[in-house]
Amino acid sequence: MEKKEKTEDQKNKDLMEKVVSLCKRRGFIFPGSEVYGGLAGTWDFGHFGVALKNNIKQSWWKKFVDSRKDMYGIDAAILMNSEVWVASGHVDGFQDPLVECKKCHHRFRADQIDLSKCPDCGGQLGETQQFNMMFGTYAGATQESGSKVYLRPETAQGIFVNFKNTVDAFHPKLPFGIAQIGKAFRNEIAPRDFIFRSREFEQMEIEYFIREEDWEKYFEYWKGEMFDWIEEVGIDMRKVHDTDIPKEDLAHYSKRTVDFEFDYPFGRKELFGLAYRTDFDLKNHKLDYLDEEKGDLPTGKAGKTVPHVIEPSLGVDRAVLAILLSAYSEDEKDGEIRSFLKLKPSIAPVICAVSPLLKNKPELVEYANTKVFAPLKAEFGRVIWDDNGNIGKRYRRQDEIGTPFCIVVDFDTLTDDTVTIRDRDTGKQERIQVSNLKEYIKEKI
Numbered sequence: 029m030e031k032k033e034k035t036e037d038q039k040n041k042d043l044m045e046k047v048v049s050l051c052k053r054r055g056f057i058f059p060g061s062e063v064y065g066g067l068a069g070t071w072d073f074g075h076f077g078v079a080l081k082n083n084i085k086q087s088w089w090k091k092f093v094d095s096r097k098d099m100y101g102i103d104a105a106i107l108m109n110s111e112v113w114v115a116s117g118h119v120d121g122f123q124d125p126l127v128e129c130k131k132c133h134h135r136f137r138a139d140q141i142d143l144s145k146c147p148d149c150g151g152q153l154g155e156t157q158q159f160n161m162m163f164g165t166y167a168g169a170t171q172e173s174g175s176k177v178y179l180r181p182e183t184a185q186g187i188f189v190n191f192k193n194t195v196d197a198f199h200p201k202l203p204f205g206i207a208q209i210g211k212a213f214r215n216e217i218a219p220r221d222f223i224f225r226s227r228e229f230e231q232m233e234i235e236y237f238i239r240e241e242d243w244e245k246y247f248e249y250w251k252g253e254m255f256d257w258i259e260e261v262g263i264d265m266r267k268v269h270d271t272d273i274p275k276e277d278l279a280h281y282s283k284r285t286v287d288f289e290f291d292y293p294f295g296r297k298e299l300f301g302l303a304y305r306t307d308f309d310l311k312n313h314k315l316d317y318l319d320e321e322k323g324d325l326p327t328g329k330a331g332k333t334v335p336h337v338i339e340p341s342l343g344v345d346r347a348v349l350a351i352l353l354s355a356y357s358e359d360e361k362d363g364e365i366r367s368f369l370k371l372k373p374s375i376a377p378v379i380c381a382v383s384p385l386l387k388n389k390p391e392l393v394e395y396a397n398t399k400v401f402a403p404l405k406a407e408f409g410r411v412i413w414d415d416n417g418n419i420g421k422r423y424r425r426q427d428e429i430g431t432p433f434c435i436v437v438d439f440d441t442l443t444d445d446t447v448t449i450r451d452r453d454t455g456k457q458e459r460i461q462v463s464n465l466k467e468y469i470k471e472k473i
């Protein structure tokens with residue numbers, strides 16, 4: 029049989045389309061406000077998308093907060109005093125170059141297109157303008173100056189402005205970190221590539237406070253920690269590349285930044301970032317720290333210092349996308365193409381699905397419900413009941429959700445207390461004792 033080989037470009041386009049379509053079909057991710065024609069740059073997460081996202085966030089929190097002695101959590105408000113964004117430099121400096129087509133009036137990021145003509149209609153482009161990416165709104169009943177507030181464009185400042193509160197409440201010794209997971213908002217000129225660049229997104233950030241002389245050591249340390257986590261959640265390591273941002277392109281406050289890039293179907297682009305932000309932010313907020321181990325400083329002030337900061341910054345949505353793209357797989361079974369998500373069991377929205385072979389046989393349903401589903405649900409939580417359609421259809425559905433195990437209760441179960449357990453990746457089925465189910469699954473996850 030002759031098959032025309034697809035070009036790499038076409039394959040990539042296909043992969044992206046398949047993942048976006050699977051996400052909608054199986055209830056992971058929907059376009060925002062879809063029944064009203066959508067709202068560009070927003071996405072709604074459905075049942076399995078929320079579950080996947082929660083597992084990712086929990087894995088991050090467990091590794092970087094719960095398992096450490098030197099990390100403090102925070103959940104700061106999204107609305108912050110405007111002065112925060114003046115001090116951080118965002119009011120004056122958080123801008124993207126915007127260019128508008130004179131003919132079709134479509135807007136583009138000037139740094140992302142060829143400026144000789146409009147990419148959409150070929151028309152002439154206007155002058156490049158600077159456009160502030162913060163979403164502004166007003167607090168209170170009137171729109172006078174002073175009531176202007178911004179939805180935070182990054183979670184980092186919520187950490188910096190709570191530096192003193194954290195030090196006063198917990199008396200941490202350097203080095204220590206403050207961690208936060210939360211939403212951030214950017215008025216992107218051109219949101220695109222599914223959840224890669226959206227206007228509302230979620231970040232997982234750490235500000236790790238250190239003494240200046242230790243920055244290189246901790247920079248390398250955090251780079252390693254980030255790679256460990258990236259591997260742990262099942263992002264394809266062959267597609268992850270770390271690149272040092274050249275000196276001339278560094279943000280003015282950073283002495284070193286490493287971008288972790290991923291080979292998305294639409295190109296090699298940023299996944300996560302690691303930055304040495306020096307003492308820029310704490311200085312801007314006029315915050316300092318009494319380093320008791322330092323003794324008298326040349327300034328005459330006993331131990332007063334401004335700690336420096338290493339910032340590992342990760343996007344939840346980009347993690348979701350990279351994990352889905354890494355997990356999406358196809359194989360051929362009985363002449364049919366099967367698509368499945370090879371998610372790690374620790375991250376998968378569902379660990380196992382329980383089915384009675386036939387849903388109109390009360391004795392099977394009763395057994396499956398009370399002796400299999402209920403105890404597994406109590407043990408693992410992420411267990412679902414699936415009696416919709418025939419067994420083949422259920423397997424197909426669970427494969428696409430990324431469920432590692434499907435358990436079926438059949439007529440033999442009623443006499444010998446064994447069930448069929450099927451492995452998502454190999455399709456292999458085993459017959460095991462109901463009493464061994466918990467241990468069997470625990471061993472595999």
Ligand SMILES: [Zn+2]
Pocket residue numbers: 129130131132133134146147148149150151
């Ligand atoms: Zn145009």
